[in-house]
Amino acid sequence: MARAGITPERLTVAAADLADEVGFEAISLAALARGLGVKDASLYSHVAGLGDLRTRVTVLALAELADLLADAVAGLAGKDALKAFATTYRHYALAHPGRYTAMQQELDPATLAASAAPRHGELVRAVLRGYGLADPDETDAARLVLSTVYGFLGLETSGGFSHHPRDLGTSFERSLDALDHALRSWA
């Protein structure tokens, strides 16, 4: 029988694409194998199991988003950097709902440390560099910024804001304005 040319990387991308279509919780090795014209047991040559594949998807999503964020923020500072960071984050979350919910998956500390998650933190710190905060304050501010962006998109994608007609994009903009104001006068 002809080989399907499966690699762990291609399998992970296929899983991520499937997650964007049907939801991260709904991905299964069986469905993936069907899509690739292969028996499900064959996938164990490339991946240690469903759990392994799921963590690979979240690691992939973290890395993809970190790359996009780094590009978006490069050369910017202050409010411009903050807005570029946040809108890039938002576009990714809305365009890739499965990958985004994958990013909310808990990872064990080792793979978390080896993933692009620390880069996210560093990027937020780079954005905050323009606001001139000393070290414990910078950590607190970075957590505030990441929490707000992450939380807004979590609520937006899960429908938590849907009961009010106010446009979500402008609410997001106003929240960033308020965040910028809070950062400039942190003390």
Added chain:
Amino acid sequence: MARAGITPERLTVAAADLADEVGFEAISLAALARGLGVKDASLYSHVAGLGDLRTRVTVLALAELADLLADAVAGLAGKDALKAFATTYRHYALAHPGRYTAMQQELDPATLAASAAPRHGELVRAVLRGYGLADPDETDAARLVLSTVYGFLGLETSGGFSHHPRDLGTSFERSLDALDHALRSWA
């Protein structure tokens, strides 16, 4: 055979408790039936299926938290109300991780509207009443506050902040201070 005295409510509470122990994603009708000394098929007399049970757990969690928030905020205004709201939210999330992740479940619009989720929004609005914001601004500010609290706890519980030694409780406090400052000078 003796009856087990199961009701939809007791079953939902048992599922929520199980979720707090093993994680919301890991709850199963089979495990629940074993715990109650009953065959899994018997649970279909009380609940329409696993999906139904899961939405019942999120509705329960939303209602529990809304009650706690209402008590905590009663009689307070301004920064005191904001801190009471946020710390109550945080205590609930940390004490009941399964229930909290249940709250991140997407609900269909009808059950969402019938749940306590709108009450959460109203409670945030009540907190903001002390800041004197006009209507489109109040909506934006409410979304900002809810996003920040919700996002911080999502990141905290999923380990997203664990790579830095800074105490999370004080980071949370500082974020609330910054939020209060942003609300007072909303512009």
Added chain:
DNA sequence: CTCCATAAACTAGGGGTTCTAGGTTTTCAC
């Protein structure tokens, strides 16, 4: 107190999933 209707439990089984164990075939390096 008996009887009956209803609700709560049961048994049996289909279909789905993950994952393991072991066998076969393809591919590639030598």
Added chain:
DNA sequence: GTGAAAACCTAGAACCCCTAGTTTATGGAG
């Protein structure tokens, strides 16, 4: 070519959800 490793297969165990039909306990009506 040949041998070895990797990719794929079949077969099957162990779960899980859910349906269908059956039995049993409960509580109210007569």
